[in-house]
Amino acid sequence: xxxxxxxxxxxxxxxxxxxxxxxxxxxxxxxxxxxxxxxxxxxxxxxxxxxxxxxxxxxxxxxxxxxxxxxxxxxxxxxxxxxxxxxxxxxxxxxxxxxxxxxxxxxxxxxxxxxxxxxxxxxxxxxxxxxxxxxxxxxxxxxxxxxxxxxxxxxxxxxxxxxxxxxxxxxxxxxxxxxxxxxxxxxxxxxxxxxxxxxxxxxxxxxxxxxxxxxxxxxxxxxxxxxxxxxxxxxxxxxxxxxxxxxxxxxxxxxxxxxxxxxxxxxxxxxxxxxxxxxxxxxxxxxxxxxxxxxxxxxxxxxxxxxxxxxxxxxxxxx
Numbered sequence: 001x002x003x004x005x006x007x008x009x010x011x012x013x014x015x016x017x018x019x020x021x022x023x024x025x026x027x028x029x030x031x032x033x034x035x036x037x038x039x040x041x042x043x044x045x046x047x048x049x050x051x052x053x054x055x056x057x058x059x060x061x062x063x064x065x066x067x068x069x070x071x072x073x074x075x076x077x078x079x080x081x082x083x084x085x086x087x088x089x090x091x092x093x094x095x096x097x098x099x100x101x102x103x104x105x106x107x108x109x110x111x112x113x114x115x116x117x118x119x120x121x122x123x124x125x126x127x128x129x130x131x132x133x134x135x136x137x138x139x140x141x142x143x144x145x146x147x148x149x150x151x152x153x154x155x156x157x158x159x160x161x162x163x164x165x166x167x168x169x170x171x172x173x174x175x176x177x178x179x180x181x182x183x184x185x186x187x188x189x190x191x192x193x194x195x196x197x198x199x200x201x202x203x204x205x206x207x208x209x210x211x212x213x214x215x216x217x218x219x220x221x222x223x224x225x226x227x228x229x230x231x232x233x234x235x236x237x238x239x240x241x242x243x244x245x246x247x248x249x250x251x252x253x254x255x256x257x258x259x260x261x262x263x264x265x266x267x268x269x270x271x272x273x274x275x276x277x278x279x280x281x282x283x284x285x286x287x288x289x290x291x292x293x294x295x296x297x298x299x300x301x302x303x304x305x306x307x308x309x310x311x312x313x314x315x316x317x318x319x
Contacts, residue, residue, distance in 0.1 A: 002077060004151050007158035015165060019121045025171055026120070033170060037238045039122045044240045045112055046125030056132035063137070064150035073147035085148045086156040086207075089140065093160060093206040096139035098217065101201050101282075107271045108247035109134035115243050117230035119193055124168035129244045160206050164189075174221075184209045187221045194227030197289035200282040232272070232285070 026033040075081050100110035109128045116123045131137070143153050167189040175185045184205040192203040202219035205212050212218035221227065235243060254266040254274075262275040272281040280288070 002151060004155040007155065007162045011162045011165070015121070015125065018166070019125075022121045022169060022171055029171075033118060033120050034122070035118055038116055038118050039120075041238045041240055041243060042116060042122040042126040045129070045243060046127055048129045048240070048244065049127035049131075052129045052132065060132065060137050061150060061154070064140075064144050064153070067141050067144040068147075068150055071145060071147035075147040075149065075152075077149070077152070081148070082152060082156060085143065085152050086159065088143060088146075088148075089153060089156050090160055090205075090207045091211060092139050092143060093157075094204050094211040094215075096136055097204040097206065098215075099139070100136070101204065102270050103268055104247075104251060104271050104273070105267045106134055106136060108251055109136060111231060111247045111271075112243055114193060114231050115235055117234055119168065119170055119190060119227070119229045121165065121168055123193075124165045126243075130248065163207050168193075180209075182208060182210055188212075188218075190227045191219050191221050193229050195230055195232050196225060196228055197286045198222075198225060199227060200232075200286055232282075 023034055023039075096106075097110075100106040109130045112128045113123075113126055116126055128134075140153060140157070144150055164184070167184055167186045169186050170190065172186045174180060174187045175183070179185065180187065184203070184207055188203045188205065188209050191199045194200070199219055202217055203209065203212050204217055209218065235246065237243070251266060255263045258266055258275060265273065265275060270281045270283070272279050272284070
């Protein structure tokens, strides 16, 4: 099996230079885009994620090799197989990413990435420490069973992550129309990171936004509704350990306090679900917002009163 380089490792110098460049642009345009403590938290989480990846990477690769021996086809190393693997891996990423917002077990690991109330290139580096523990790697196993060599899959997965770095910015408005129609862009991904009821749990794409359009999870960014970033119940702290583990702690507390018949529900139901209805899921927040603003609120241009309702809905207590 050929030894392929790590695209992410090769891109790290570019990541650092682009973050510094964006910080300079922010100083000239809008200093609020960067908060020093928030940026340090993101960098610390990124470093911790790198260490966690090194510690668990060997086990994930060994599992991939083991699964690959049961492959259905022998797929070679021709260039076009890299293209096919890239597209299928991006589809697998869409399925994983959607699950990471709809299943609390996966959300506990993924929420780290959404915990910043700022949206800039340093936010892209705010990554999980517990990806191996949450079993997110399972979503790529079908690619190994089909017959794609593990080294090829991990290589294109690295390219996918490198692509996603540049879309974490407010410095870029919209790309050309044809590009926005097919590819994930800063505009599309700003929607994904927003807590506005209209934008909650939308645009899960990694590289190709067409997956969201195919599966009904696409929402376009609107000029009359600026995204508000973070999570519905923000951390209120720059503590790195709290950012990395707060949702796991929340799950443990809920499971311990819940009646026996609901304990596993706090693992597999959507974030914000509660057995007594004391919290609200993203679907419930969106439905309440639509009811407040009319049944077709998703397609109506919001008025000043509806904007106030959006802000009120976003303050609802959700886990």
